[in-house]
Amino acid sequence: MSDNWFNQGYDNVDKAERERSTGGKGASRWWMPAGTEDRPSEKECIFLDDEPFCFYEHNPKIGGEFKGHWYTCTQGVWPGERCAMCANDVPRYYVGLVSVLDLSEWEYQGRIYKNMRRIFPAKIDTLKLLRTKKKRRGSLVGTRWLISRTAAKAPNVGNDFEFIGEEKLERDEQSGLLLLSDRQYWWEDREGVVHPPTPFDYKKQCAPLPNKELAAILSGSVVEDSNSQSNRGASSNNGNAGDKPSYNSNASSGSGSGSGPMSPDEEEVPY
Numbered sequence: 001m002s003d004n005w006f007n008q009g010y011d012n013v014d015k016a017e018r019e020r021s022t023g024g025k026g027a028s029r030w031w032m033p034a035g036t037e038d039r040p041s042e043k044e045c046i047f048l049d050d051e052p053f054c055f056y057e058h059n060p061k062i063g064g065e066f067k068g069h070w071y072t073c074t075q076g077v078w079p080g081e082r083c084a085m086c087a088n089d090v091p092r093y094y095v096g097l098v099s100v101l102d103l104s105e106w107e108y109q110g111r112i113y114k115n116m117r118r119i120f121p122a123k124i125d126t127l128k129l130l131r132t133k134k135k136r137r138g139s140l141v142g143t144r145w146l147i148s149r150t151a152a153k154a155p156n157v158g159n160d161f162e163f164i165g166e167e168k169l170e171r172d173e174q175s176g177l178l179l180l181s182d183r184q185y186w187w188e189d190r191e192g193v194v195h196p197p198t199p200f201d202y203k204k205q206c207a208p209l210p211n212k213e214l215a216a217i218l219s220g221s222v223v224e225d226s227n228s229q230s231n232r233g234a235s236s237n238n239g240n241a242g243d244k245p246s247y248n249s250n251a252s253s254g255s256g257s258g259s260g261p262m263s264p265d266e267e268e269v270p271y
């Protein structure tokens, strides 16, 4: 038996955390099933920020799944190295992340979950749409929207944004952030303290991995799927079968990275 199944000491903690935050166990992403013009899929959300965190990203299909496999392109990140995903011809795309509160409600293992915080990944067409909405309104923070997706070819975050209203906001003196005042949106931690939903720490969520790790993930020598198995099994309730994009459509249409709603796990609840 080889000795490579454990590490003693703290050297790999950072690496594991990066894998957790950029791989299958990262923050769940906003996603909508395809829908049609007559029967669009619909969800409501509240924007928590409106200045997208933009970068190039890869979404390789690993273990038969696109979902959960988002990796920051490392072009220009590690001096003198080429991004391992680019080197393996995995297409990259430009994406801007904002944070939303997903107001939909669902049941998982007998518990009702709602108001989950999600990363909203906007590709170029959606970024342009958000830019227009922001220009018109001044700010998107605290605005509530009914978002619809009316076609399989439409961006999988949704293509129709209907303004519903504005939530009351209060400024946090320490962080300077505008927070939702309404306590129905706040979440309770294990100690029973309630917190307002705040935007994600994108730098942490999307920290670039060393190219060696990216290459290992692509070659399958990192079996990260074992971690996300349970997520995937549970999320099949959400009906996203048959809506996986191919690289080609992905690259040209600006639609879909194939992410599905993730089931809550210990780290995600109540987000």
Ligand SMILES: [Zn+2]
Pocket (backbone or CB within 6 Å): 058, 072, 073, 074, 075, 083, 084, 085, 086, 087, 092
């Ligand atoms: Zn790359």
